[in-house]
Amino acid sequence: MRKICVCKICAISFIGFFTTFASAQLPSGGNGFFGYSYLHGETFANGSSIAASGPASMSGWEASVEGKYLPWLGAVADLGWNYGGRNAQFCVLFTNCTTFRLNASRDTLLFGPRASVTMGRYRPFAEVLLGVGYESDKGGGISNSDISFAYELGGGVDYHLVRSVSLRGQVQAIHTSFFGQSHLDPRISTGIVFSF
Numbered sequence: 001m002r003k004i005c006v007c008k009i010c011a012i013s014f015i016g017f018f019t020t021f022a023s024a025q026l027p028s029g030g031n032g033f034f035g036y037s038y039l040h041g042e043t044f045a046n047g048s049s050i051a052a053s054g055p056a057s058m059s060g061w062e063a064s065v066e067g068k069y070l071p072w073l074g075a076v077a078d079l080g081w082n083y084g085g086r087n088a089q090f091c092v093l094f095t096n097c098t099t100f101r102l103n104a105s106r107d108t109l110l111f112g113p114r115a116s117v118t119m120g121r122y123r124p125f126a127e128v129l130l131g132v133g134y135e136s137d138k139g140g141g142i143s144n145s146d147i148s149f150a151y152e153l154g155g156g157v158d159y160h161l162v163r164s165v166s167l168r169g170q171v172q173a174i175h176t177s178f179f180g181q182s183h184l185d186p187r188i189s190t191g192i193v194f195s196f
Contacts, residue, residue: 028068028069029067029068029195029196030065030066030067030068030074030195030196031065031066031068031158031166031193031194031195031196032063032064032065032066032193032194032196033062033063033064033065033066033168033191033192033193033194034061034062034063034191034192035061035062035168035189035190035191035192036059036060036061036062036189036190036191037059037060037061037062037080037082037187037188037189038057038058038059038060038082038187038188038189039058039059039060039080039082039084039106039174039185039186039187040055040056040057040058040185040186040187041055041056041058041082041084041104041106041135041183041185042054042055042056042104042183042185043056043085043086043102043103043104043137043139044102044104044137044139044142044144054086054088054102055086056084056085056086056102056104057084057086058082058083058084058085058104058106059082059083059084060080060081060082060083061080061081062078062079062080062081062187062189062191063078063079063080064076064077064078064079065077066114071118072115072116072117073113073114073115073116074113074114074116075111075112075113075114076110076111076112076113076114076127076129077109077110077111078108078109078110078111078129078131078152079107079108079109079110080106080107080108080110080187080189081105081106081107082105082106082187083103083104083105083106084103084104085101085102085103085104085139086101086102087099087100087101087102088100088101088102088139088140090140100139100140101139102137102138102139102140103137103138103139104135104136104137105135105136105137106133106134106135106136107133107134107135108131108132108133108134108150108152108174109131109132109133110129110130110131110150110151110152111129111130111131112127112128112129112130112152113127113128114126114127115127121159121160122157122158122159122160123157123158123160123166124155124156124157125155125156125157125158126154126155127152127153127154127155128151128152128153129151129152129154130149130150130151130152131149131150131151131152132147132148132149132150133147133148133149133150133174133176133178134146134147134148135148135176135178144179146178146179148176148177148178149176149177150174150175150176151174151175152172152173152174152175152187153172153173154170154171154172154173154187155170155171155172156168156169156170156171156189157169157170158193164194164195164196165192165193165194165195166192166193166195167190167191167192167193168189168190168191168192168193169188169189169190170188170189170190171186171187171188172186172187172188172189173185173186173187174186174187
């Protein structure tokens with residue numbers, strides 16, 4: 001029931017946000033981004049006794065599209081996927097220890113405004129995005145998954161290389177509540193931006 005309510009709230013928020021922008025005017029341009037991302041998150045955030053929660057390094061990709069409504073303001077849709085894990089041990093009476101791999105996969109779908117300013121070849125920006133996150137954990141014969149409301153605070157800078165192509169570096173803090181526990185995880189991304 002909680003998952004359905006979270007999805008409905010997010011859907012209503014997204015529709016309201018984009019309806020407001022769409023009624024004002026159509027985008028006058030924008031950009032698309034695709035690149036590598038690194039997320040420092042957790043596997044088994046619910047703290048299962050066999051697969052205890054713990055930090056994991058997750059690599060993956062991030063893609064986003066920004067529609068520009070004003071020279072300094074745009075609307076962003078952002079999709080991210082990160083995968084990683086860590087090694088863990090299970091022991092019986094402190095002996096007969098078995099090492100196994102705990103893996104986690106995390107997906108995020110986020111929407112919101114981005115403010116930016118162009119200064120020569122540089123375009124710094126800041127954003128606040130809302131959406132949903134999904135995590136799936138597997139390892140040691142155990143698997144679980146959860147969906148959560150997510151929000152992101154972040155920013156970065158685009159460096160103009162050639163006509164319509166830039167290089168982006170950005171840092172984001174993504175808040176989720178998987179398995180009833182609050183997490184604020186950093187994500188770092190870099191890649192190519194194509195302007196249109």
